[in-house]
Amino acid sequence: MDTLDARIVALFTGDHKMSVLEASRALAVARATVQARLDKLQAAGAITGWGPQLDPEGIGYPVRAYCSLAIHQDAGHDGVAAALAGIPEVLELHTVSGEFDLLACVVARSNADLQRVLDAVLATGTVVRSSSSVVLNTPIASRMLPLVEAAAVPDEL
CATH class of the missing domain: 3.30.70.920 (Lrp/AsnC effector binding domain/regulation of amino acid metabolism (RAM) domain)
Structure with missing residues (x-):
C-alpha cells in the first residue's frame, strides 16, 4: 500500500457512496487508476466489503x-x-x-x-x-484509517 492507495481508501471511508469518477477528480488522477487501485486492494484482501456499516x-x-x-x-x-x-x-x-x-x-x-x-x-x-x-464506554471505536495511513509506503517518484 502506498500513499495514493491510502488517499483512495480515506476518500471512500469518508464517503461510502462516492463514485470512482468523483474520487479520481478529487485526487487528480485518472479514473482507471483509481479503479485499478481499488481492484488491487480487493484482490489482496485489504478491502473486504462495500456494504453499510451498522451500529x-x-x-x-x-x-x-x-x-x-x-x-x-x-x-x-x-x-x-x-x-x-x-x-x-x-x-x-x-x-x-x-x-x-x-x-x-x-x-x-x-x-x-x-x-x-x-x-x-x-x-x-x-x-x-x-x-x-x-463495555461501559468506547473512546476509540473500531477504526482502520490510522492504520492504513501508517502502513502507506511513500509513492515512488
Missing part, C-alpha cells in the same frame, strides 16, 4: 460485552464456532491464547437481556465456563 445500538442492541470462553476440548474450535454462529447476538469470535480458548463479542438489548445471551452461549453445550466484561 448494534442503532438497531436496538445498546449493550456490548466481551466474553472469554473456556470450551469442551473434544468439541474443537470449529464445533464451538458453528454452535455460536447460531446465536445472532454473537458478533465476533476469536481463538485466543491464555487461560481461555475463545473471545466473543456479544450484544444485547439490555443488561437483563445479556443474561439471556450468555445463557444461550452456555446452552450450546460447547462452553465449560465464561467470564464477561461489559
Whole structure:
C-alpha cells in the first residue's frame, strides 16, 4: 500500500457512496487508476466489503460485552464456532491464547437481556465456563484509517 492507495481508501471511508469518477477528480488522477487501485486492494484482501456499516445500538442492541470462553476440548474450535454462529447476538469470535480458548463479542438489548445471551452461549453445550466484561464506554471505536495511513509506503517518484 502506498500513499495514493491510502488517499483512495480515506476518500471512500469518508464517503461510502462516492463514485470512482468523483474520487479520481478529487485526487487528480485518472479514473482507471483509481479503479485499478481499488481492484488491487480487493484482490489482496485489504478491502473486504462495500456494504453499510451498522451500529448494534442503532438497531436496538445498546449493550456490548466481551466474553472469554473456556470450551469442551473434544468439541474443537470449529464445533464451538458453528454452535455460536447460531446465536445472532454473537458478533465476533476469536481463538485466543491464555487461560481461555475463545473471545466473543456479544450484544444485547439490555443488561437483563445479556443474561439471556450468555445463557444461550452456555446452552450450546460447547462452553465449560465464561467470564464477561461489559463495555461501559468506547473512546476509540473500531477504526482502520490510522492504520492504513501508517502502513502507506511513500509513492515512488
